[in-house]
Amino acid sequence: MSDASSKKALICFIANLLRDCNHVAVGASSPIPGAAALLAKAAWSSPRHVNILGSVKNNFLTNGSQELFDCAAQGRIDAFFLGGGQIDGSANINLMGRGEYPNNTPRWPGTFGSAYLYFLIPKVILFREEHSRRVLVDTVDFVSAPGCSAPETYRTGGPYGLLTNKAFFKFEKEKGCFSLKSIHAGSSLEDILDNTGFDFLYDKENTPATPEPNPELLKVLENEVSVKIRDVYPQFSDTIFTH
Amino acid sequence: MSDASSKKALICFIANLLRDCNHVAVGASSPIPGAAALLAKAAWSSPRHVNILGSVKNNFLTNGSQELFDCAAQGRIDAFFLGGGQIDGSANINLMGRGEYPNNTPRWPGTFGSAYLYFLIPKVILFREEHSRRVLVDTVDFVSAPGCSAPETYRTGGPYGLLTNKAFFKFEKEKGCFSLKSIHAGSSLEDILDNTGFDFLYDKENTPATPEPNPELLKVLENEVSVKIRDVYPQFSDTIFTH
């Protein structure tokens, strides 16, 4: 698959995960999740509300940048995306840096809202294209936001799954670990085992291939949604669409 | 003195009390304090900011009705006015009703913001035209807001004085009581002692008469400020100005 096709496949895959949501929020620098949310809204009018942070046109919040956080705490946001320079098998994420805090090398930008949103949004999708032992580690060096909390800790949200350019894992809350759900075209169970730094559950015999994107949905993406995506993510749009 | 002149005298008296303020807030149904604040601003450009709650034109707050309270807690409001169906000698005020709560007879509207603003605005002027033992009582039936607090209680504001249609008292914070400062034309020390239900400090021999309003200030009130007052308090304006 070309890079453009595999990005489109990820967009369609994520769009399907958002179909049961009313309100999806996406960070400003997350073009694939952002495109997916716009696609789901265009294809199914569900989610009804898509908020792209940092965008003027695709952001309907009017109460300042804390409104997103207030919304989340009230359960008014159904899905959100987080990444991480490191993600471990307990779904802990590290956005701070490698090595020991505070003198990390490299230091990444910082925790942003993750230490809060991860607790309060029911469907947090971990999305990181790079699937390597550098990113998917046994234990993160710094917990920007924990994947699991003690039962007495107030927590209405958390990790739903982890999507990379090789596979999709669902997070098993009861067991506190990921389980491999599907393998993208071009990868294999062996490839995934080789490139994942944490242990995860999988079915040796029957792990399915990630389904190809639905051609109708791809058509909506190409025809209707590409213009909107160009509006918000012009550079990204140039890499996947031929305008 | 006619009723109109004595009201004008009160306006001028209060205006002088506000001269050292930057920001004065006034309740919607307090025409005399409101007129005084507008007069002080017109005469001396001090206070610089006058906020008349409930008015659209004379209210510059834009962050909703809680902004006043946020402002007060930050020390951004220098003076405010409170009244009370009952006021006692410790400057406790009762806006709730006579008799036992909750089945007061009569029940008055309620405490409004007094239980908060009285703690946080440095110069709270108690203003009640009626000077009688019915209003100025020994002990209020319900403390909507206390005049004094224990030293460990966070309190940056409180009563500055009490103005009625007979006299002006200053509140002596250290002693926790009022002291009579001046007697308006038409009243006397005897009259005040007769009509005040609480004990207060006074100088038997030398309690001065309240000075007549400055003629220049009266002129500013009549010529410049009357139009603004009519704008905010049309009915009150009709009773004191001949337009």
Next chain:
Amino acid sequence: MIMKIEELASLIKDGCKLAIPADYSGVAMAVTRELIRQKKKKLHIIGVPTSGLQSELLIGAGCVSVLESSALTLGEYNPASRFSAAIKSGSIKLIDATCPAIHAGLQASQKGLPFMPLRGIIGSDILKNHPDWKVIQNPFSQDDDKIVAIPAIKPDVALFHAPFADREGNVWVGRRRELVHMTQASKTAYVSVEKIVDGNLLDDETLAAGVLPNLYVGAVAEAPSGCWPLSFWHGEGEDKEHLDHYKAVAGTQDGFDEYLQQFIFDGEIP
């Protein structure tokens, strides 16, 4: 989303915890009359932070079981006779607060917090009588420093009147931001407006600054002069003659009942 006021009022159920604004913010009086016609019962009214004629009428008509507010005032048309009568007879439960505490409780809800701290109040009989507030130690002070903790107030519905809305349910509230807070603190908002306008209010950044987005709005109904007989900050002044008439007749239950018949059940509106 866009409906008739009868339908909007029918969404407010008996027992509803209903947040309503002070008179200066835009009171949904047309909807209130419809609530009385529909004979709502056991409403828990939250005056944000005070209330006026709207609560007086609902109380007089027997729709209210709890009034949570910092004041009920008719301004120069005081006293509020039906409110006073209800207090005397004990027919409503009072939760008396102070204005910023109502805001703080709503803001806790708006932010999904269990409580908000608030200065002042200590030593007021309001604190003694309030069923919900607690006094806690300021965790950041070494000394004895007590502060009041106000638990979240979570209304079912915010009900108010606004200048205009678009067909998607975005409502323009201008700088009356207490309506935004009150709405975001509530499960949903039902809004009457002077008019429904074309286009999307969020498309214009100047208008957008005063918009309550439809994420929070459950129903909008057009009701021109929807604040009558009260004044509307973005419209007409109060109907002094009508309010004088109300004051004159509402002193007795009979007088009030006649008022209800004439102006609400028979719907005689000038």
Next chain:
Amino acid sequence: MIMKIEELASLIKDGCKLAIPADYSGVAMAVTRELIRQKKKKLHIIGVPTSGLQSELLIGAGCVSVLESSALTLGEYNPASRFSAAIKSGSIKLIDATCPAIHAGLQASQKGLPFMPLRGIIGSDILKNHPDWKVIQNPFSQDDDKIVAIPAIKPDVALFHAPFADREGNVWVGRRRELVHMTQASKTAYVSVEKIVDGNLLDDETLAAGVLPNLYVGAVAEAPSGCWPLSFWHGEGEDKEHLDHYKAVAGTQDGFDEYLQQFIFDGEIP
């Protein structure tokens, strides 16, 4: 109140606790260049809730002693080389937070409160390393229910760029209400604007909805394209070519120093 940006910048003293907005809110870049020219020292920067090129430049130029923020990001122009270098050398103190905690700390200040509670955070290493936060019991829960208490963040100055202001110092910020909160949390605000307009912005209710009143504003300076090279939500997009150039040269101290010389001390602005 209305002054030149040189004068406005001169009001910001060494050691100032300076609140600055995220890139999407309007960053006062022209003033920032002036701060560097005036060789400010020991600034305590508060990124609300994050920061970008503005902090990167101030850090690189040696103006900053403390960075309190939830992130410092140049977006697609990452990594922020001068920020990384300062962390490696330990030349700045970090107070790393999470976005809503920055907002909560400012909101506590805005409301004159010692602290605000906030959900989440428990179990994050952010909490372990933050010098100020405390974990308290929710006073309204019977069960073990811990919640983080965020103490007030009280900046000396809020500094940002806005579309326009009037001569009395009222500033239009539209729906960028974090600027209102940030300002009201601070002792004063210094604001650069695209232009100064005639009249009073509060006279028009449509505009008024997006106005920060002059009660809170200490200085306003006109600075057309004042966000350059960053994008402005109410104006131009970012200068990609310039930002690519910055990324290319800022990897070394020498390259950065040349950049400062060329674009700040010599003031070469396209």
